[in-house]
Amino acid sequence: MTGAPITADRLASLTTYREVVQQPAVWREAAETLAARSDEVAAFLEPLFALPDLRIVLTGAGTSAFAGEVLAPALARTLRRRVDAVATTDIVSNPREMFAEDVPTLLVSFARSGDSPESVAATQLAASCLTSVHQLVITCNPEGQLAREHSGSNSSLVLLMPSATNDRGFAMTSSFTSMLLSAWLALAPDQDPRLAERLAAAAEQVLGRPDELARLTGRPYDRIVYLGSGSLGGLARESALKLLELTAGKVISYYDTPLGFRHGPKAVLKDGTLAVVYLSNDAYTRRYDHDIVEELRAAIGSENVLAVSAQSDDAESWQIDGVSDVDDAVLTLPFVVIAQLLALRFSIALGRTPDNPFPDGEVNRVVQGVTIHPLQP
Incomplete structure (x- = not known):
């Protein structure tokens, strides 16, 4: 550590810091947005929850996958049904194993940009591997491929987060927490209205x-x-x-x-x-x-x-x-x-730049270099 003082001005100059600090405000906005769509969300989910053999799969890549890992144990207990957290990276590389049981499935996709190759491919693989699949897409980017592909589909529902949550910093912060909160409010019953x-x-x-x-x-x-x-x-x-x-x-x-x-x-x-x-x-x-x-x-x-x-x-x-x-x-x-x-x-x-800790591009904000190979029959 350099031990250099971290001043308020230095913090305020950083996009990542501003995106961390904005979280209380965007959580309030996300909850209000979801409340305004409560009838639409209920109309989409209630027929699925009526299926006794429904499997819920929470998916995403990296931080988005960890939103599923946080939610899966609590939702399984609360909903008293099977809820699995499966990363898109696992679905894409092993779709037949991840969807080995051909049961009615609700695939819940978390995606900041919605443009990661695995995010899009996971939804497509679910549709090809399963007889009955519905898709709940929770994303921060209305222009992302995931939002565009699933908007208007009878078997999909897209929940858009507040525009500020499409984090411009390298690391996911307000995007992660806003998507997690929205999923909990949508999927878990009987929530405290002031949560x-x-x-x-x-x-x-x-x-x-x-x-x-x-x-x-x-x-x-x-x-x-x-x-x-x-x-x-x-x-x-x-x-x-x-x-x-x-x-x-x-x-x-x-x-x-x-x-x-x-x-x-x-x-x-x-x-x-x-x-x-x-x-x-x-x-x-x-x-x-x-x-x-x-x-x-x-x-x-x-x-x-x-x-x-x-x-x-x-x-x-x-x-x-x-x-x-x-x-x-x-x-x-x-x-x-x-x-x-x-x-x-x-x-x-440490003298790093939090908004862009990899200036040479070794790691990117939206993953690059992934080839999606066709699934053979």
């Missing part, structure tokens, strides 16, 4: 505590471990990716579950490690989260462990108020803001 407002207020708490982030990014960490259970496991994976992307791989990141971490991956711990643990709102799961937090504090020191919590049972945690009763799937939203800001600040401290 989006409560989540936005929680995120504003995070944005109002820059000193805590400055303390952490002022230390010479060269690796960060993110841990979370269930839906928060998907969050841990997204958090690790954000750090890897924005620091261009200069800070090593790792993700796991609190229980899984002990089975070998704990070997990653050394001097210079920061561990971030996302504590579940589920009382049973939370007991395991607390166990790993205490173990990590003993192993690497409390000052190198950041426990993030919506509860008040751990005095040393970063506590976020007002969301202690929400599902872990949407607790992800205020929690991930911490990971986004950490990645952004570490990137600056």
Whole structure:
């Protein structure tokens, strides 16, 4: 780390920072937009939910895939039916395995641009491999190929996010959280009508505590471990990716579950490690989260462990108020803001450019170089 000060002016000059900060506002807008289309959404989904053998597949690539990983466990429990998170990259490379069961399927596609080759190909492969498939497309780009191909189709519904969520920065931030929130509001029944407002207020708490982030990014960490259970496991994976992307791989990141971490991956711990643990709102799961937090504090020191919590049972945690009763799937939203800001600040401290951490094009905002091969009969 260079240790250079990260000023408010420096942050404000960055597109990525502005897109992180705008999230409370765009969540409110996304919820209002979805509410205005509630009758249309219900007319599309209710006949499908009436099918006892309906399979729901949540798909996307990279960060968009992790939206599915966050939502799948919670939706399976809430809807009491099969919900699978399957990346488009897995569908495209192995469509016959991913769609091995020819059952009625709702394919939910998450896509910031909607122009990634795998995003488009996954929807086409689903249609060719399955007898009955409906498509819910959640995207930030009305001009993207995915939105254009599915608009107007009787078997598809396109949900467009607020225009500001089509992030111009390299890394997905407000696009990820807005699509995740919209999917939860559309698919999960009986939501608190104030849920989006409560989540936005929680995120504003995070944005109002820059000193805590400055303390952490002022230390010479060269690796960060993110841990979370269930839906928060998907969050841990997204958090690790954000750090890897924005620091261009200069800070090593790792993700796991609190229980899984002990089975070998704990070997990653050394001097210079920061561990971030996302504590579940589920009382049973939370007991395991607390166990790993205490173990990590003993192993690497409390000052190198950041426990993030919506509860008040751990005095040393970063506590976020007002969301202690929400599902872990949407607790992800205020929690991930911490990971986004950490990645952004570490990137600056390392002298990188967060809006374009790969100026030579080694990694691109919209993936390039993918050839979609025809599926042989």
